[in-house]
Amino acid sequence: QSALTQPPSASGSPGQSVTISCTGTSSDVGGYNYVSWYQQHPGKAPKLMIYEVSKRPSGVPDRFSGSKSDNTASLTVSGLQAEDEADYYCSSYAGTNNAYVFGTGTKVTVL
Amino acid sequence: EVQLVESGGGLVQPGGSLRLSCAASGFTFSSYWMHWVRQAPGKGLVWVSHIANDGSTTVYADSVKGRFTVSRDNAKNTLYLRMNSLRAEDTAVYYCARAEGSTLEYWGQGALVTVSS
Numbered sequence: 001q002s003a004l005t006q007p008p009s010a011s012g013s014p015g016q017s018v019t020i021s022c023t024g025t026s027s028d029v030g031g032y033n034y035v036s037w038y039q040q041h042p043g044k045a046p047k048l049m050i051y052e053v054s055k056r057p058s059g060v061p062d063r064f065s066g067s068k069s070d071n072t073a074s075l076t077v078s079g080l081q082a083e084d085e086a087d088y089y090c091s092s093y094a095g096t097n098n099a100y101v102f103g104t105g106t107k108v109t110v111l
Numbered sequence: 112e113v114q115l116v117e118s119g120g121g122l123v124q125p126g127g128s129l130r131l132s133c134a135a136s137g138f139t140f141s142s143y144w145m146h147w148v149r150q151a152p153g154k155g156l157v158w159v160s161h162i163a164n165d166g167s168t169t170v171y172a173d174s175v176k177g178r179f180t181v182s183r184d185n186a187k188n189t190l191y192l193r194m195n196s197l198r199a200e201d202t203a204v205y206y207c208a209r210a211e212g213s214t215l216e217y218w219g220q221g222a223l224v225t226v227s228s
Binding site for chain 1: 173
């Protein structure tokens with residue numbers, strides 16, 4: 001199972017928006033509405049930010065939003081804040097035998 | 112409060128074995144599927160394995176199939192990952208995670224496994 005493709009980096013100034021793409025195939029991203037996004041700060045465990053494409057867990061600011069079109073999912077962070085600087089990973093369910101696949105990761109920098 | 116605490120990591124020689132544990136608390140462990148995810152130093156997240164809430168179903172990534180075994184003891188609220196025939200490329204921080212449907216909702220802090228001679 002190949003990793004989902006994400007851009008290595010993205011950046012924006014405080015208050016701006018940044019959008020990260022996550023491209024897979026019809027066997028994962030395109031085949032299921034089970035895309036999640038995780039935020040990871042250096043040396044810390046990943047934290048769930050978006051699940052089932054566009055749902056936000058309790059406690060996650062509404063500045064974070066998710067969407068999907070065909071085989072590509074996207075995470076948008078609006079109103080960037082310094083604490084949003086982190087690595088972001090998408091993941092997708094990939095069927096009974098392959099189970100799950102993660103994206104390559106995107107480092108978001110707040111300028 | 113949901114807590115997942117991994118233990119058992121360390122330095123092991125190539126070809127050796129290690130067993131990781133993940134102690135769960137703050138929720139009904141026997142009701143949830145559980146996963147293992149790893150992250151090599153400076154690299155991205157890679158899914159390793161998952162196990163059904165009752166242990167009846169296990170699935171593995173191709174890279175560990177036949178070498179790793181996931182199991183659980185619901186009476187002890189503990190998840191395990193037995194790793195055999197370890198290779199240098201298995202060096203990583205190993206995270207356990209609780210699943211809610213198809214979402215990895217809660218993660219432990221990770222356990223570092225280093226495979227080196």
